[in-house]
Amino acid sequence: MKIKTKILVDRLAKTISEWPGVECICLNEAALPDTLDMYFTLILDVYYGVNKDGSIPDSDERCRLYGDDVAAFESSEKFSHGKSGESKDRFLINDLPVHLEFKSVKLIEERVTIADSKLDSFHLIKDSGTYGFYRLTNGELIFSRSGWINGIRRRIANLDNEFWRLMRNAHQSKMEHFLMDLGAAVIQNDEFNCLISEAGFIKSACLTLFCINRCFEPSHKAYYEQVLKLPVQPESFRAAFTTFISRENSSGMKRSFELAKLLARGIINL
Numbered sequence: 001m002k003i004k005t006k007i008l009v010d011r012l013a014k015t016i017s018e019w020p021g022v023e024c025i026c027l028n029e030a031a032l033p034d035t036l037d038m039y040f041t042l043i044l045d046v047y048y049g050v051n052k053d054g055s056i057p058d059s060d061e062r063c064r065l066y067g068d069d070v071a072a073f074e075s076s077e078k079f080s081h082g083k084s085g086e087s088k089d090r091f092l093i094n095d096l097p098v099h100l101e102f103k104s105v106k107l108i109e110e111r112v113t114i115a116d117s118k119l120d121s122f123h124l125i126k127d128s129g130t131y132g133f134y135r136l137t138n139g140e141l142i143f144s145r146s147g148w149i150n151g152i153r154r155r156i157a158n159l160d161n162e163f164w165r166l167m168r169n170a171h172q173s174k175m176e177h178f179l180m181d182l183g184a185a186v187i188q189n190d191e192f193n194c195l196i197s198e199a200g201f202i203k204s205a206c207l208t209l210f211c212i213n214r215c216f217e218p219s220h221k222a223y224y225e226q227v228l229k230l231p232v233q234p235e236s237f238r239a240a241f242t243t244f245i246s247r248e249n250s251s252g253m254k255r256s257f258e259l260a261k262l263l264a265r266g267i268i269n270l
Helices: 003-017 059-066 105-117 119-124 131-138 148-156 161-188 191-212 220-227 237-245 253-268
Strands: 022-027 042-048 070-080 083-093 096-104 140-144
Touching: 003 022, 003 042, 003 059, 003 096, 003 140, 022 148, 042 105, 059 070, 059 083, 096 105, 105 119, 105 131, 105 148, 119 161, 131 148, 140 148, 161 191, 161 253, 191 220, 191 237, 191 253, 237 253
Parallel strands: 042 096
Antiparallel strands: 022 042, 022 140, 070 083, 083 096
């Protein structure tokens, strides 16, 4: 981590860790590149609500506590199944983009419990995928009040085969759906829907492969690098995959559809 980034991380962590409701803080890997990298963002996942005084300050108070040099502050709240449990603050400090994501310990516990012991409720988590588990597992722990996250990490590291089978089926079904849409777009010579279907197809194909390899899905930026390193993948996957996503491939929609069918067939047969 660059010194400039570490100073800012330490500053924010000191402020946030003083809120009684905060259980732990994790640094996202998006903060590892140089601050001049276009993909650089200082992202902190803040897990809160483990004790009786489990609340966090409201958005106006949080903005004030972050410091006088905060610029372009905005805050949003996310609802899941009608319940609030996640909020996100975005702002700049000295032109560095900062994202703070506040995640309810209770909501995390519910999702992990479904994944490891209540798969009859799998439909409640299948659309959210496994990216949240990836962040729980791979975030650099910079503050922990009780060690709660260590127990969570152990649980999601040992999810059984049935979880991965259900998650694979969900993503593979989407992959097949986008493949059919791509075929329809080719027949109709519909370039717009072809592009949409290509994007949906390749994302779902990658997600299916992550599930086959029992790997949590990374950020979109890391898809390309990580999917090519998966130990279990179809024969000639790399060549077909890189050709499919290449913008230099000017062979047209029909060729794209043929490559998609080749990729899908290989993944389904694994």
